[in-house]
Amino acid sequence: MAKLHITTTINGDATEFLCEPEQTLLDVLRDELQLTGSKEGCASGDCGACSVMLDGRLVCACLVLGAEAAGRTVETIEGVARGEELHLVQRKFLEHHALQCGVCTPGFIVAAKALLERDTDPSETEVRYWLAGNLCRCTGYDKIVRAVLDAAAEMRGEEAGA
């Protein structure tokens, strides 16, 4: 089968790759580009472990074709930190111990960052429903919610816990 030649932007870098027409964006990221931070948890869009941003919109990379990335911008977990410097949301996940096995963590961070870019003052209920598409089997979620609310507070320039 002829492969497609795709030109796209991933984490700010102009990127080209070859993919099969039915290959998902998740498989392209992981298998062709060695960006393995996005995980396959279910391959059906139910667990959020492969959450990435496509033209600024939060999507499950397992439900998007690699070819659909053509001419668009993709942001993955690998692009969230600026080199050594962690993003605020990443730092808050560390501070609040909001992770255990870590497989869901990249998806949660991408999703939480997307929420806070839309709204720096979400209610706790809004955080819970925004993140309801990301499954975690280890933590019970409470520390994740605290981390995101704390990140929002710091974004607004408030003291932690305010």
Add this chain to the structure above:
Amino acid sequence: MPPSEQGSGAGIAARGAPGAETDVGAAIAHDSAERHVRGSAAYVDDIREPAGTLHVAPGYAEATCGRLRSVDLDAVRRAPGVVAVLLASDIPGANECSPSLGGDPVLADSEILFHGQVVFAVAAASRRDARRAARLARIDVEEGAPAVDVEAGVHSGRQILPPYEFRCGTPRDAIAASPRIHEGTLRIGGQEHFYLEGQAALAIPEEAGEMYLHSSTQHPSDVQRLVARMLDVPLARVVCECRRMGGGFGGKESQAAQWACLAALAAHVTGRPAKVCLDRDDDMIMTGKRHDFRVAYRFGTDDEGRLTGVDVDFDARCGCSADLSLGVVDRTMFHADNAYYYPHARIHTRRVRTDTVSNTAFRGFGGPQGMLIAERMMDEIAIRLRLDPLTVRKRNLYGPGRDITPYGMRVRDNIAPRLIRTLERDCDYARRRRDIARYNAKAAHLRKGISLTPVKFGIAFTLKHLNQTGALVHLLTDGSIQVNHGGTEMGQGLHTKVAQVVSGEFGVEAARVRITATQTDKVPNTGPTAASSGTDLNAMAALRAARTIRSRLVALAARLYQVDRADITFGGGQVNTGRRSVPLAELARLAFTERVSLSSTGFYATPKITWDRDTATGRPFLYFAYGAACTEVTVDTMTGEMRVDRVDLLHDVGRSLNPAIDIGQIEGGFVQGMGWLTTEELVFDARGRLMTHAPSTYKIPACSDVPADFRVALWESRGNREPTVHRSKAVGEPPLMLALSVFSAITHAIATLAPGRVPPLDAPATPEAILRAVEALRD
């Protein structure tokens, strides 16, 4: 002698040198936390593949059970990208991946035992090619009629293992003579592990017939053993490595082995590296779950609601093979008392064989099912006698003169009464119960319930020989430290705790200690990381290895600096000799030039345990971990919907090695238990095919299902009365059973519809189950 040199155990005094700050007991982050938030922590499927790696996908028959007539794989072989197709006949050695008792073929050879059993495997250039090709097989089976559920299994008369029973006193006479006699039945559902990382293994063939495995397994030694037996090579030719798992929960204790075997077989046959990563649906169909049960119970009480005698029959659905069902169902029996004293008891179990996937370990290992019966009895007594269920629970707790379990072990560390009283006060139980009664008196469709339940969980493998492990510690000449131990990291923070303990011995920050990937050629002959014992065992073995090195350094420093050994302490990255301080790195370099070994092994075997299953006597556990939970729920009696409004947890971890990690285990365990008892329902059709094999139909709790009002505290104490590592207690499994309070609170809410009547609520309490119980009370 500094305090940390005192005694042979690792008592409280061993917390670093006097005045020295160490990371032991500190809430430091998980050792991989920064890599997790960056997405750079590698799981098996993230490891950069060696050139030429093949991808292996399993194939199975449509049939549920019966004799294999023919397997036509022509279309599979012709499919694009296919390099090899593997059948049982390709296995050079033993076609077996059972943890001990047999009956689990790697590939089916003459008979299909359950729907989804692997018959063949395809090795192809890409995962998509392999998965596509695996669907092209034509497998002809002479289908039998499957026994799917526990009733059908009982009816067919097949048991995996002989029945087993604990008996104390004369339970039937005691019940018959009781003023009040109760009886009932309860069905308890199973549970899918739903580790976010599915089963995975990468096999790399090496020289001289060696095989190197990266496996997502809780039991690398058993993967090594089973792969070696399958390939018919000595164990010395096989190495298994596990850097980390993306969750295990028991599902990768015995049942990670089959996938490692398949990868190794493909690597053996083709001579190329080969990788198996199960698709989520395949994983859910092909691997075992928590055992589901049918339970019949009969018990007597006095007029105050104190138990006089208990008689319980547990029928466990084990599936098609023994797997770990012997130990799992034994633990159901060990915990059928939860925290309560049964003066007379008969606890009987049958391990029922069905034509379904073989059920396996799952956090709690049968214990939660046993404890649910104890809590059901407490609720039933309270409802029938119109007492506060907490009063009934308190009256039945173990206590002075009432401290022998049905299996004959004395409960010496019983803190349940004090712990319950503390939580009762802190969560304002009495006032809230009154408020709820007022609310329910006026409510139309919504009913509230509240329940406060205890947990008592025995710590040790009940299979005695598993209670051992080793560690290997290296102090390097720059003062950094490498540690390897027999335990595996699945997110629970084991490596972090072990690093903390070792750092405390050398008086350095935990960040100076690097825990390397678990490897069977570094620390061999280990048991699984399971039974909550990972830290108890491995941190103690690592501590012993570290102390061996430290005592050599102390001897060297005493000689070099002409000081008394007792004056030498470790802290702040320095070795303090009384006269001067030397950086640890400098002393390590001196030791190297003085030809003193800076490496040591350590070994630990749990003391005091003496359980003998054949005679059902002895002491199975070193100690008990305790906890209590109070949960408040609202139930919609029109729709069956349920919401958890508030949770208060108080849990005993002895002296915490890391409060952040411990609280994480408590919260996560509770929510996982809540899922088991509420939303997670495994549905098999009449032909024994799992219908709920993806997160679209199998509902684990999501962020929006967890109560916003979620209060968690650690029980403050001077620590474990047994000499565990720094007097800490195991925390992996016990908190799961804090969720029994959710089920009990739902029972309470429904029971308000018809005071005095026990709602026939089965687990899981899905909306459908709640509605059935509500309807039954309205009849």
